[in-house]
Amino acid sequence: MTDNEKINPPISIQTLKRLPLYLGYLKSLDKDEIKIISSPIIAKALNLNEVQVRKDLASIKSGGRPKTGYLLEKLIISLEEYLGYGNMNEAVLVGVGCLGCSLLKYNGFENYGMKILVGFDVDESVIGTEINGKRIFPISKLKDLCQRLHINIGIITVTGESAQEVCDLLLEAGIQAIWNFTSIQLNVPDGIIVQNENIASSLAVLSKHLKKKSKVRK
Amino acid sequence: MTDNEKINPPISIQTLKRLPLYLGYLKSLDKDEIKIISSPIIAKALNLNEVQVRKDLASIKSGGRPKTGYLLEKLIISLEEYLGYGNMNEAVLVGVGCLGCSLLKYNGFENYGMKILVGFDVDESVIGTEINGKRIFPISKLKDLCQRLHINIGIITVTGESAQEVCDLLLEAGIQAIWNFTSIQLNVPDGIIVQNENIASSLAVLSKHLKKKSKVRK
DNA sequence: TAGATTGTTAATCGATTAACAATC
DNA sequence: TAGATTGTTAATCGATTAACAATC
Structure with a gap:
């Protein structure tokens, strides 16, 4: 295991496959109306377990905040970055x-x-x-x-x-x-x-x- | 659980997804040349574990025989039947x-x-x-x-x-x-x-x- | 009989889910 | 502070792999 992997353990292939689902759902939301989103809401929309959502999102540095939730725009950017949608x-x-x-x-x-x-x-x-x-x-x-x-x-x-x-x-x-x-x-x-x-x-x-x-x- | 499920436990979704792979491989073989096939050979061809192959094939009634292996033609028919390729x-x-x-x-x-x-x-x-x-x-x-x-x-x-x-x-x-x-x-x-x-x-x-x-x- | 292979039971591995402490 | 939510550690669940008895 490299030093990098010790600090950032590689995420599971299952999690990786779900990340585009999260991104797709989050992008479908109205950014002007919704600023903050929580794992129970995401989980419900995608028929997933809310702990699973949290764990998945925690595995990329998504910057969720206790009590508040996730900043929608920030979360979208984190996902896009992680998935490498920037560089073709x-x-x-x-x-x-x-x-x-x-x-x-x-x-x-x-x-x-x-x-x-x-x-x-x-x-x-x-x-x-x-x-x-x-x-x-x-x-x-x-x-x-x-x-x-x-x-x-x-x-x-x-x-x-x-x-x-x-x-x-x-x-x-x-x-x-x-x-x-x-x-x-x-x-x-x-x-x-x-x-x-x-x-x-x-x-x-x-x-x-x-x-x-x-x-x-x- | 129904009586039927007690006798024939439902196979896992993972197994189910692999069955068409087995079938595709077996069909690609020359039936005239090869009459009998074994799990180690199938496993090697499909990059799978041989125990997994045996377990998958045992879950449909594939009629494998110790020492011998599986009768190719019979195995193909069992797979096609199980997958329901007969009735559209x-x-x-x-x-x-x-x-x-x-x-x-x-x-x-x-x-x-x-x-x-x-x-x-x-x-x-x-x-x-x-x-x-x-x-x-x-x-x-x-x-x-x-x-x-x-x-x-x-x-x-x-x-x-x-x-x-x-x-x-x-x-x-x-x-x-x-x-x-x-x-x-x-x-x-x-x-x-x-x-x-x-x-x-x-x-x-x-x-x-x-x-x-x-x-x-x- | 010895060797090879199947099928099953047990052990391992990995992913999901539950419990819970941390936190705003 | 109380309530809600995150993130993590522990427990559970399911699938894969290993061990091995049964068998031709």
Whole structure:
């Protein structure tokens, strides 16, 4: 453990995932009307336990005050700072199919500190075109371009069959984090993070729940 | 606890989410070549603990045999059965924007036991059109149509501002499960499941990881 | 029989929740 | 001061991992 970690223990991944929820809720409030907000109110709005909210917020230096609560504006700034929404991470996307295309078109990522610069594909018919201002390059240019642009994040929206291949290519190009939209489990070396966006897992939870309900009804 | 639960304890949500991963991996294997598969092999392929794999597979009746392992074909069938990939859940999608459109175009859901029947929107220019064979209706038809078709799942791909409104409408129409692609936390009564597909949370994990790495490198 | 693997019981680990002191 | 709220320490809960008996 480094000295830094002794003083600022790393927050849990669960807490980290909740921080954007807090931020989203706080930003939805009317800043002119509400100056101060408390953990019980946040907890109620987001269906969370109020102790959990306090603990989460305490883990970033949120400056809450006993009796008073948290200063709304200050809390928003703390969260944005912690989540790094100020300094943009740059990404490339590989696989400009149906899903890839809609991610390229989506402009909301920039609110979360990520910007997709370019796309890659093998399909001649999309290479050279622009989608939402983002140029599509042949996959042969991937390594060179990523290295030159110092890209950190690779988004994989190809089919399952080519996912690992694309992943390896991205790693060769020096990418540090992968956002995986395929249902394949990617093999990466230690230190590289893979975030899986797994539709099948979500659907499994949904449909199991439905099945249970229909059984109860019978 | 019901008698049924005493005999077949409900599996944990974590296990449930991993089942599609097992299935995907097993299906990717060559059935002609591989007849039998063991937990250490599955675990290695998916970067999981082998005890976890065994426990997960034991929770559905997978019929593994000591010394031998699991019969590949039988295991696939057990998983598909448990996940209910045989009987289709029917869904509607509300919000035919950029993301909604690409979900309508995506045909992979049917492999996971879900079928989107129709879409809804307020935008006159999309109402009446078809996307991938799915008709788009005005939102005023939502309640009637969902009730008549006995729809179970509602997919919300509208903007955050109208998300709760749409959610309430879906609940009125008798929907039992909601797949929420907005970053809003939806309020639903007990017994309704909401599965959040939260891009902001995923990005928070990715970018925190990158920040830590760049610090270490300094 | 010996070796390999499953399935289960016990131990460990981590996250959530409860209790409570500190504080404005 | 009394009441409300934060932040932290302790207790609980649930999931993962380890140990091991059962078995082919």
